Amino acid sequence: MNSRSNIIVVGGAGYIGSHTCKALAMSGYHPVVYDNLSNGHIEAVKWGPLEQGDILERKKIDYVFKKYAPEGVMHFAAYTAVGESVQEPGKFYRNNVVGSLNLLESMRENNVDKMVFSSTCAIYGIPEKLPLSEDHPQNPINPYGASKAMTEKMLFDFSDAYHMKTISLRYFNAAGADPEKEIGASHYPMTHIIPIVIEAACGQRPFVEIYGSDYPTPDGTGVRDYIHVSDLADAHILALEYLKKGGESTAFNLGTGTGYSVRDVIRAVEKVSGKTIKTREISRRPGDAPIFVAKSDYAEKIMGWKAKYVNLEDIVKTAYEWHKRRAGNTGKKI
DSSP: OOGGGEEEEETTTSHHHHHHHHHHHHTTOEEEEEEOOSSSOGGGOOSSOEEEOOTTOHHHHHHHHHHHOOSEEEEOOOOOOHHHHHHOHHHHIIIIIIHHHHHHHHHHHTTOOEEEEEEEGGGSOSOSSSSBOTTSOOOOSSHHHHHHHHHHHHHHHHHHHHOOEEEEEEEOEEEOOOTTSSOOOOOSSOOOHHHHHHHHHTTSSSOEEEEOSOSSSTTSSOEEOEEEHHHHHHHHHHHHHHHHTTOOOEEEEEOOSOOEEHHHHHHHHHHHHOOOOOEEEEOOOTTOOSEEOBOOHHHHHHHOOOOSOOOHHHHHHHHHHHHHHHHHHHTOOO
C-alpha cells in the first residue's frame, strides 16, 4: 500500500474513531491513529500504528504529517461532555477550537487538503422545527456545541481561502458497538444512555436516572435519534470518497429519522437482556430539548449514505453483546 493511502485519524483511539479505523482498513486504507489517550484506549488501536500526541502540539502534528504523507485527515479529537463544557468553557474552546486550528494550519503547510470532521447536532441548539435539516439555524446552548460550530466555520473559511475540501458530519446520538465485538463504547464516566441502561441491567449500577418525565412527548421522557456507530463509520468512508471525486465542502446530518424515548431505550435493553431495570425519575437537565430527530436526506442524495441499523433493539443488542464480552474479559459479574 503506498503512502498516499494513509489516513490520519485524529482521536482514533476513541469510540467513533476506532470504529472508523476498522471501516477504513476494511476499505483498503491505512489508518494512522493520532491520539493523546486522555479519553481513548490503546487496546482500540488495532488497524494501524499509533502516534501518541495532542492536537495542541503543533510540532508533533507536523512530524506525523511529514512521516506519513496522508491522503486525508479524519478529525474526532474533542472534549464532548456537555455539562463539563458549561463549567470549564476554556478547556473546551482551547482543545476543540484551537486544536482544530492547529490541525488545519498543519494540513495547509504539509499539502494535505481533505478533512472529514466529527461534528454534532448540538450546533443547532433547541430545535425550532423537526426533523432537523442542515439549514436549521445554529444556536448552540453550551460551549461544547459552540466549539463544534466554530470549528465548522473555520473549515468552510479554510476551504474558501486555501482550496481545502472538508466535510462536517453532524451526528445525532451515537450508539451501539461493532457487531463483531472487537470494539465498543468505553467511557468514564459513562454519559451515554444506552450503555448506562445496559450497566444497570448487568448489575453494575443500582438504577437508571430519568432526567425529566414531563416533556411534551408520548411518554413524558426525552426523545432522541440513535444512530449506530458502524453507520457513522461508513459515512466517514463515503465522505472521504466524495471528496476524492472532487466533491465540494459541505455538511451532512447523520441520523435514522426515527426518535426513541428514554423509556423506549429501557424497554429495549430489558427485552435484549431479559433483566428488569429499576429507574429513578429526577428533574430535567437545563437545556435538554424534548425531541431531537434528524433529517438525513441530503447525505443520502449526495453520498448515497443511509443508516442500516434503524431498529432500536438491533442497536441495543450490539452494545449489549460488546458489554458482555468486555465484562467477561475483565472478570466482572454480568
